[in-house]
Amino acid sequence: MTALPARTEKSLGLVIDLDTCVGCQACVTSCKEWNSASGTHLPLADLDPYGASPRGSFLNRVHSFEVVPAAGPAVVVHFPRSCLHCADAPCVTVCPTGASWKRAEDGIVLVDEGACIGCGLCAWACPYGARELDGAAGVMKKCTLCVDRIGNPNLPAADRVPACVKACPTGARHFGDLADPASAVSRLVAEREGFALMPEQGTRPVNRYLPPRPRGPAGAAPLAPAAAAAPGGFLGWLDRALDRL
Amino acid sequence: MHPAVSIILFTVLSGAGFGLLALLGTGAAGWPTGWPALLAFALGYGLAGAGLVASTFHLGRPERSLRAFTQWRTSWLSREAVLAVACLVAFAPHAAASVFLDRPLPLLAAVAAALAVATVVSTAMIYAQMRTVPRWRHWTTPAVFLAAAAAGGTLLAGLRGPALALLALLALALLAHWRLGGGRLAATGTDLGTATGLGRLGRVRPLAPPHTGGNYVLREMVHVVGRRHARRLRALALVLAVAVPAALLAPGWGGAPLLGLAAAVHLAGMLAARWLFFAEAEHVAGLYYGRG
Numbered sequence: 229m230t231a232l233p234a235r236t237e238k239s240l241g242l243v244i245d246l247d248t249c250v251g252c253q254a255c256v257t258s259c260k261e262w263n264s265a266s267g268t269h270l271p272l273a274d275l276d277p278y279g280a281s282p283r284g285s286f287l288n289r290v291h292s293f294e295v296v297p298a299a300g301p302a303v304v305v306h307f308p309r310s311c312l313h314c315a316d317a318p319c320v321t322v323c324p325t326g327a328s329w330k331r332a333e334d335g336i337v338l339v340d341e342g343a344c345i346g347c348g349l350c351a352w353a354c355p356y357g358a359r360e361l362d363g364a365a366g367v368m369k370k371c372t373l374c375v376d377r378i379g380n381p382n383l384p385a386a387d388r389v390p391a392c393v394k395a396c397p398t399g400a401r402h403f404g405d406l407a408d409p410a411s412a413v414s415r416l417v418a419e420r421e422g423f424a425l426m427p428e429q430g431t432r433p434v435n436r437y438l439p440p441r442p443r444g445p446a447g448a449a450p451l452a453p454a455a456a457a458a459p460g461g462f463l464g465w466l467d468r469a470l471d472r473l
Numbered sequence: 474m475h476p477a478v479s480i481i482l483f484t485v486l487s488g489a490g491f492g493l494l495a496l497l498g499t500g501a502a503g504w505p506t507g508w509p510a511l512l513a514f515a516l517g518y519g520l521a522g523a524g525l526v527a528s529t530f531h532l533g534r535p536e537r538s539l540r541a542f543t544q545w546r547t548s549w550l551s552r553e554a555v556l557a558v559a560c561l562v563a564f565a566p567h568a569a570a571s572v573f574l575d576r577p578l579p580l581l582a583a584v585a586a587a588l589a590v591a592t593v594v595s596t597a598m599i600y601a602q603m604r605t606v607p608r609w610r611h612w613t614t615p616a617v618f619l620a621a622a623a624a625g626g627t628l629l630a631g632l633r634g635p636a637l638a639l640l641a642l643l644a645l646a647l648l649a650h651w652r653l654g655g656g657r658l659a660a661t662g663t664d665l666g667t668a669t670g671l672g673r674l675g676r677v678r679p680l681a682p683p684h685t686g687g688n689y690v691l692r693e694m695v696h697v698v699g700r701r702h703a704r705r706l707r708a709l710a711l712v713l714a715v716a717v718p719a720a721l722l723a724p725g726w727g728g729a730p731l732l733g734l735a736a737a738v739h740l741a742g743m744l745a746a747r748w749l750f751f752a753e754a755e756h757v758a759g760l761y762y763g764r765g
């Protein structure tokens with residue numbers, strides 16, 4: 229049923245630290261690998277992978293943006309973009325078949341691949357571009373928060389997190405219950421003033437992003453003092469000799 | 474938004490078909506019986522049905538399309554499917570009685586006509602509900618869809634006077650949609666700053682995209698060709714969908730062939746207008762790629 233649950237017991241989601249993300253794309257590839265090979269879902273397509281126009285489905289994409297503050301140096305921000313598991317998920321209510329749904333127990337937004345007709349309306353309804361229609365399977369693909377990992381008793385406890393969280397080499401991705409104010413992720417959001425994306429769209433996303441920490445004021449260029457000071461010794465002699473040439 | 478040919482054909486043909494059926498159901502075109510009734514209902518059913526069939530062509534798994542009838546409580550797309558089929562089923566006894574028994578069933582026909590109008594409204598609401606596409610989320614979207622269905626229906630029914638009035642109404646609706654649509658995205662306040670949440674820190678500019686190849690989001694939500702030719706397409710749509718049919722009708726002479734020509738030119742113009750309706754619409758997800 230595509231009606232949204234009135235409330236969910238938990239709100240599982242990700243907290244992504246834009247200060248520590250280095251844009252290495254490990255989350256992108258580990259996500260693709262797990263969600264293609266785990267066998268729980270239909271594999272993510274790779275069409276024309278070695279041809280002229282390779283394209284495929286990914287559940288996570290990492291953009292790079294430049295932020296120019298009013299004062300201080302410009303900052304490069306690597307920005308992973310995936311499903312935010314919204315409380316008011318518009319992708320769920322527009323679904324004509326009931327394939328798109330939000331789990332009442334933990335708030336994860338999922339697609340029943342056996343019921344999806346591939347009309348694409350849910351992807352239109354998502355402001356975050358988080359859903360991609362699979363070119364091979366003909367059904368909608370989206371982040372599942374690795375439902376087949378997080379509660380999987382066959383995996384060691386340390387591996388029961390989404391593949392992207394497990395793979396991140398800088399610890400920029402955190403997974404937990406954002407409905408519980410005492411959880412590690414909720415405390416992180418409170419401490420670092422985590423924010424939601426496009427709140428004006430009214431989707432009430434669960435995932436939060438942590439802002440890059442403020443950088444110090446821009447000093448002189450790092451090489452400036454070395455270049456300005458007149459070197460002594462052999463280098464000083466060489467410098468003067470070359471000047472005379 | 475990507476202008477898929479199947480959806481453009483569906484919305485234009487079905488719109489005109491349901492418009493014609495609504496007219497036949499209200500008795501606005503009299504209560505035809507026998508051969509004229511057969512012709513009129515064949516046209517209405519043909520256009521509405523052809524559009525419905527075309528709409529399944531863009532599905533990834535069309536063999537499961539019956540599932541789309543289940544979620545009418547929340548989904549406008551599901552409501553549209555249910556209403557469209559309910560309308561076609563409800564018209565059948567009236568159509569059969571009119572054609573074969575020379576006995577129209579006005580009461581049932583009125584119910585079916587209401588279903589036809591509701592179908593067109595639900596088609597429009599699929600687009601008008603999209604908060605992600607600010608240009609569509611406006612009263613002008615249902616206005617254009619309803620005016621187009623009414624104008625197309627009256628043209629196909631050969632009602633000269635009402636058709637002229639409704640063509641003028643369609644022109645107004647299209648102009649309002651184009652005029653008011655331009656500032657909709659800006660009015661929402663959504664930009665790359667709110668999309669990334671980084672606007673609080675400074676001016677945000679896309680530096681490197683996440684992928685160099687294409688993907689579904691870019692193909693489906695970010696379409697720029699239509700925007701480049703928007704002015705020419707608007708002129709073309711107005712001339713074909715409104716001006717030429719009106720000029721063909723205005724003198725009041727000429728028989729069915731001229732009326733048919735007017736309807737055909739009108740539908741061609743609506744195809745151009747509908748193509749632009751999609752091609753011109755900006756999806757907020759395009760902001761992540763530096764394109765609204």
